Amino acid sequence: MNKATNSITTKITQHKGFFITILVVSILDILVITFKPVIPAVDVLQNTYPLLTLSIQAVILSYTIGIYLFYRWFKTGRSNVSTLSWSLAFLIYGILFAGLVLQSFGFSWANMNDPTIFFLYRHVMIIWTALMYYGVSHIITREQKWHYLPTLFILISGYIIFTFGLLYAGDIELTMYIFLYSVWVPICVLVIYLFWLYGINSNTTSPKIISLGFVVLAITYLLWAPTHTSFMYYIAYAFFVLSLVCILIGFVILPYEITILRYQE
Numbered sequence: 001m002n003k004a005t006n007s008i009t010t011k012i013t014q015h016k017g018f019f020i021t022i023l024v025v026s027i028l029d030i031l032v033i034t035f036k037p038v039i040p041a042v043d044v045l046q047n048t049y050p051l052l053t054l055s056i057q058a059v060i061l062s063y064t065i066g067i068y069l070f071y072r073w074f075k076t077g078r079s080n081v082s083t084l085s086w087s088l089a090f091l092i093y094g095i096l097f098a099g100l101v102l103q104s105f106g107f108s109w110a111n112m113n114d115p116t117i118f119f120l121y122r123h124v125m126i127i128w129t130a131l132m133y134y135g136v137s138h139i140i141t142r143e144q145k146w147h148y149l150p151t152l153f154i155l156i157s158g159y160i161i162f163t164f165g166l167l168y169a170g171d172i173e174l175t176m177y178i179f180l181y182s183v184w185v186p187i188c189v190l191v192i193y194l195f196w197l198y199g200i201n202s203n204t205t206s207p208k209i210i211s212l213g214f215v216v217l218a219i220t221y222l223l224w225a226p227t228h229t230s231f232m233y234y235i236a237y238a239f240f241v242l243s244l245v246c247i248l249i250g251f252v253i254l255p256y257e258i259t260i261l262r263y264q265e
Contacts, residue, residue, distance in 0.1 A: 061244035066089070072087075081135065131151075224236065
């Protein structure tokens with residue numbers, strides 16, 4: 001009997017984290033059933049909760065991609081310029097979605113219906129595009145002029161479009177149409193093609209998943225201008241979030257597939 005008791009005590013001690021969790025959940029269960037609490041609605045979110053929920057997901061995914069890529073860059077000897085560049089791109093990109101979270105709470109200084117505030121948060125898209133190209137360029141060629149000159153051109157042309165379209169003309173739609181169709185999408189197509197080609201040549205799946213993610217990302221941004229004034233915007237935004245999921249999954253799987261290929265060789 002004592003041995004059985006000691007055995008049970010030992011098991012409980014070994015797995016005390018599990019039993020404590022069950023106890024806490026049980027207490028919460030009793031409290032909820034007894035008092036039936038109801039969380040009051042936040043009035044300011046009555047019309048913006050879709051924006052809030054999607055933006056929170058986008059913030060988390062964008063920063064997760066950025067942090068993971070930075071971790072990979074650091075772990076693999078801090079020599080892969082492409083990985084570092086893409087890491088910084090997604091970390092900076094997250095600022096936009098953090099701004100959308102703030103906008104959903106009704107902060108006037110985060111209201112992107114104002115062209116000036118739109119510029120403040122959306123200009124990170126220019127930096128994202130430039131950094132994505134810069135990372136790709138180091139894979140395509142070793143010639144430094146093709147690393148720096150197009151990157152500089154993307155930055156300059158992007159800021160010219162944003163400055164004229166938003167700060168001078170005050171036209172958000174015109175600005176986004178010009179930037180998305182002339183700068184953003186072409187760079188996305190380059191990234192899409194590069195990862196797809198790498199997946200074909202290496203006979204791996206993860207680069208194709210990344211490529212698919214960027215396909216969906218590019219399409220959702222093409223839909224931004226014609227949908228941003230209606231509920232269709234949230235549908236496009238939801239698919240954008242899914243594109244980030246694909247990109248994250250692809251980047252996470254990639255090093256494992258590369259390791260398997262090396263063992264097979």
